[in-house]
Amino acid sequence: MAVEVVLLDFWASMFGMRVRIALAEKGIKYEYREEDLRNKSDLLLQMNPVHKKIPVLIHNGKPICESLIIVQYIDEVWNDKSPLLPSDPYKRAQARFWADFIDKKVYDTGRKLWSTKGEEHEAAKKEFLEILKTLEGELGEKPYFGGETFGFADVAFVTFSSWFYALETFGEFSMEAEHPKIFAWAKRCMQKESVAKTLPDQQKVYEFVLGMRKRLLGE
Amino acid sequence: MAEKVVLLDFWASMFGMRVRVALAEKGIKYEYREEDLKNKSDLLLQMNPIHKKIPVLIHNGKPICESLIIVQYIDEVWNDKSPLLPSDPYKRAQARFWADFVDKKVVDAWIKLRSTKGEEHEAAKKQFLEILKTLEEELGEKPYFGGETFGFVDVAFVTFYSWFYTFETFGEFSTEAEHPKIIAWAKRCMQKESVAKTLPDQQKVYEYVLGVTKRSLGE
Numbered sequence: 001m002a003v004e005v006v007l008l009d010f011w012a013s014m015f016g017m018r019v020r021i022a023l024a025e026k027g028i029k030y031e032y033r034e035e036d037l038r039n040k041s042d043l044l045l046q047m048n049p050v051h052k053k054i055p056v057l058i059h060n061g062k063p064i065c066e067s068l069i070i071v072q073y074i075d076e077v078w079n080d081k082s083p084l085l086p087s088d089p090y091k092r093a094q095a096r097f098w099a100d101f102i103d104k105k106v107y108d109t110g111r112k113l114w115s116t117k118g119e120e121h122e123a124a125k126k127e128f129l130e131i132l133k134t135l136e137g138e139l140g141e142k143p144y145f146g147g148e149t150f151g152f153a154d155v156a157f158v159t160f161s162s163w164f165y166a167l168e169t170f171g172e173f174s175m176e177a178e179h180p181k182i183f184a185w186a187k188r189c190m191q192k193e194s195v196a197k198t199l200p201d202q203q204k205v206y207e208f209v210l211g212m213r214k215r216l217l218g219e
Numbered sequence: 220m221a222e223k224v225v226l227l228d229f230w231a232s233m234f235g236m237r238v239r240v241a242l243a244e245k246g247i248k249y250e251y252r253e254e255d256l257k258n259k260s261d262l263l264l265q266m267n268p269i270h271k272k273i274p275v276l277i278h279n280g281k282p283i284c285e286s287l288i289i290v291q292y293i294d295e296v297w298n299d300k301s302p303l304l305p306s307d308p309y310k311r312a313q314a315r316f317w318a319d320f321v322d323k324k325v326v327d328a329w330i331k332l333r334s335t336k337g338e339e340h341e342a343a344k345k346q347f348l349e350i351l352k353t354l355e356e357e358l359g360e361k362p363y364f365g366g367e368t369f370g371f372v373d374v375a376f377v378t379f380y381s382w383f384y385t386f387e388t389f390g391e392f393s394t395e396a397e398h399p400k401i402i403a404w405a406k407r408c409m410q411k412e413s414v415a416k417t418l419p420d421q422q423k424v425y426e427y428v429l430g431v432t433k434r435s436l437g438e
Contacts, residue, residue, distance in 0.1 A: 050320060050353060059309075062309060064309070064312045064316075065316055066315075066316055066319055069312050069315045069316055069319065070312070072311075072312070072315070073308055073309070073311070073312040076308040076311065077308050089292055089295040089296050090278075090281060090283070090292070092291075092292070092295070093283045093288050093289070093291070093292040096285075096288045096291070097283075097284055097285055097288055100285055100288065101269060134269065
């Protein structure tokens, strides 16, 4: 049976990257379609009428939206290799909790690092470092958030590592100096082909963020 | 093995209610502990140090946090009766999508409704009604969001029914007049013992919210 998998995405989206990594982990062939976020395709608007956002996975013509929901779907359908979620329900709940924490905290606060100034920016810097401290605490001495193997929470967070240079620059901190465990974990993940081949170059992302900041703050 | 299940919760929380409905659906005996949100217990702070929020389910001493994660955990562990999530991965992804939609949209829209005046309030009202319209369209002619049987999305949204009188009074609209299918669906859910025994009286919730709002406005 010909399996048709299409991904509507945007190259710099850490949410889209999660799906790309999951697809690569499972060895799934798919068609990648780059969206212009300022001129969204009819297909995107048709497949995700509720949020009108990428990523959208289209599997045999049927859409699945929201990156963490897509990753869980991929894990459940292509369940023959590279399990991303643990089999134990309690560990699964913990994995979901941390992926949800990343969704709730990292993006929004990270965004404030490059899109705000003055007091708001100072507050965001402080908050972001607290978030990294919390994640480092959760990682502990484990090689991955998932434990011995790369898993759901790793997929959820590792895509932000392509934004590290941008976040460090605007956040005025050094990941390596201040959060060495996260830095080491990100490097460990980059040893995996699925991650290395998916994540864009940090400098390229930085230039993209610079462009967004200029448009937003009019600099 | 004797299972010990404890729920840290707050009576008016639509998030906590989701867990109560799920536990009731599965016929699970548990100890309910009411939290004073202005004076959180040591147990709550110890069991949910990250968010410090209710609900928290403590199963044999181990905490699970975030209402939708807890409901999925309950569904997976007590999988012998009343399945809440579908068995088909695609339908499961759709259920997660709509529960996530409720989480992302309804509370934010309510906050805007209760904290704005004039033009902003009118816009908030419009937004709230749009959300109800979207949900009504998703429900369609189905008896439940889950289809023929009460499921995950129904659990995620029905708890908000206990807040409808509050939403309607602050928002100056009638759900029954604008979105009758939603009311019909809610009443259908209220026929279920798990829902009827969990949801507090709408008037009681309204009086609580009024009290909180007055205090926050210094009245």
